[in-house]
Amino acid sequence: xxxxALMSLLPTVAExxxxxxxxxxxxxxxxxxxxxxxxIWELWWFLGRHGGGVAAREGEHxxxxxxxxxxxxxxPSRIRxxxxxxxRLTFHRIDPxxxxxxxxxxxxxxxxxxxxxxxxxxxxxxxxxxxxxxxxGMNMVRGSLEVE
Ligand SMILES: [Cu+2]
Numbered sequence: 001x002x003x004x005a006l007m008s009l010l011p012t013v014a015e016x017x018x019x020x021x022x023x024x025x026x027x028x029x030x031x032x033x034x035x036x037x038x039x040i041w042e043l044w045w046f047l048g049r050h051g052g053g054v055a056a057r058e059g060e061h062x063x064x065x066x067x068x069x070x071x072x073x074x075x076p077s078r079i080r081x082x083x084x085x086x087x088r089l090t091f092h093r094i095d096p097x098x099x100x101x102x103x104x105x106x107x108x109x110x111x112x113x114x115x116x117x118x119x120x121x122x123x124x125x126x127x128x129x130x131x132x133x134x135x136x137g138m139n140m141v142r143g144s145l146e147v148e
Contacts, residue, residue, distance in 0.1 A: 046140075053078035053146055056087065063088055070103075070114060071095045074134075074143035083147045087124040093117070102137035105145075111137075 054076035
């Protein structure tokens, strides 16, 4: 095969496969700024501590009770209870995401299935002062029991 015949087999490239489109500096800064803001917001959302926590109400026999709404997160996510008294948590799950179908209490060696559109109650024994986290099955949605 001759060289011209070989060359004819190659695709003819009329223009480069890509070219850079020059953008105004202000737009570049805006995009970078928005990206940084989203990263900060994400870190705050997943790792930050939101609000001062909500105290559980104290019922009969010193049982401390609170209802937690499960909708994209736990509301409230920080629950304040008194040390040395048992705790009853009621989860009301309205979030269809499978992510929150389970809640795990590592320090209590307990896990709980949360059916959708239902309330599920768990009794936890009295604990010494400290912070006892709980989270969804994948440890993405988090809350904590703050015993004081
Ligand atoms: Cu999850």
